[in-house]
Amino acid sequence: MNLGRVIGTVVATRKYEGLEGVKFLLIQPLDHGQKKVGDPIVAADTVQAGPGELIYYVNSREAALALDPFFVPVDAAIVGIVDAVSTKDADAEPASRHFATSAPVKGVQP
């Protein structure tokens, strides 16, 4: 699952069977600092998100499982609207404190 920002709407009149009434939105994937990650994608909306909102979405096969019926050709679905992301405390404890190195073991190829 990833964060994203809704940047537009997509209207499609002719759609695959099972997608009637499904709303599609154009979203820009973001990281935790709201920096753009990759290119915009189209996602099905399950939470009535609107343009400009910060959302999270699920991609791949699990995206279709957010819809009903779920056997539909969808590979990104918005599953939540973000109220807040708090990541400011994380850098106080770098991950490197969990890492150690050991001397090479004779005769064992790494």
Add this chain to the structure above:
Amino acid sequence: MKLCRVLGPVVSTAKHPTYVGRKLLVVQPVDDRGGDLGSSFLAVDDVQAGVGDLVLVMQEGNGVRQLLKMGSQVPIRSLIVGIVDQVTVQQP
């Protein structure tokens, strides 16, 4: 599975029904020295991980569905399945 560090929680009110009552965290993949690798993503927490913890994240929908036991229609793809105490990397 990926080694990640937990950056912090994501709070949301409007969400898909399967996410109700589940803790969602932002995680950052790390390399074999603990440095950042690629961009962050979100994962559902099943092991009560906290900010700064090094965790194991599974990113495979079928495995997640088997673990969460919520039926076959679960739109969750990333799940935190373990808290890592230490990683030892053998020097080349």
